[in-house]
Amino acid sequence: MTTDLELIEAARDGSVDAFTELVHAYRERLLRFLVTRCASFADAEDALQDTFINAYRYLHSYDPQWRFSTWLYRIAIRNAARHNSGNVTELGDIADSEGDPLSTCIKDSERTNLWSAARRVLSDEVYTAMWLRYAEDMSVNDISGALDRTSSWTKVNLMRGRQALEAEMNRDDSRSKAYG
């Protein structure tokens, strides 16, 4: 089985097929993240395409001391911010609109998806740190690298994010019990 590093080496030598394999390995994970960060599904798709284009173009600058997914996320975060900067609506507002890409991608459930609540109560950076930690299982160091922050900042904000989401989770649980 070919590893990421072997595929990266081949892609650096100009192999589109090797890079396409990397695209197939990471596209759904990245799109799931981008759907939670962009104002529309089309924006998320555009951001995903730009992420892979930028990654392929600047593949020589990838440092193998980082995980490839960390590097890709770093590019994706930047592209998501760029796509959102042109929109008038804030991320917190789109949860109520029918065009919210996240609500259309969440399975029908009796309880609230915590990531919807997270988007409402957390700042963009803290939300991203929480996503990378709990949805992607990234280490604190990798998250710091992806967000270009210190590990102290990451630890403190992960803790704050946890506290905020625990409060949301408890509120949701008590609401479920109240309605039987």
Place this chain on the structure above:
Amino acid sequence: MDKLAARLRKDAADIHVDVSPELDNRIRASLTGITPEAPSDEKPRHSPLFWWASSLTGLAAAVAVIAIVNTGGPSSPASVPVASTQTDIVLPELPALPLKAEQAMSISPLEQELSDIQSDLEKAREAVSEDVRQIF
């Protein structure tokens, strides 16, 4: 794993996305039209001749400095340039004044004064010699 982490993981997995074949084709088409940029921060490579030339230049400069320091000798104080604070004041030329003065005849009193001082000095010397003789 704590309750919150498990819930966040499950909720993330509940977000379903499908990458459409159209998007896949778009990405593939974009990639084929792109040439990866070559690394720009690569250090320029020099031939061995460059390093030899640099070394020889450095060595020659060092030898020249040593030779100048050892053969030049100590510089004389006269050759050291001294910063001058004197400024030349240019005055306009004045017409010569007619001076009418006579030479003072003060030679005799001064000679008298000088001989008095010399005799006082002689007396003082004799007094000091007498004191020294008494002490030792």
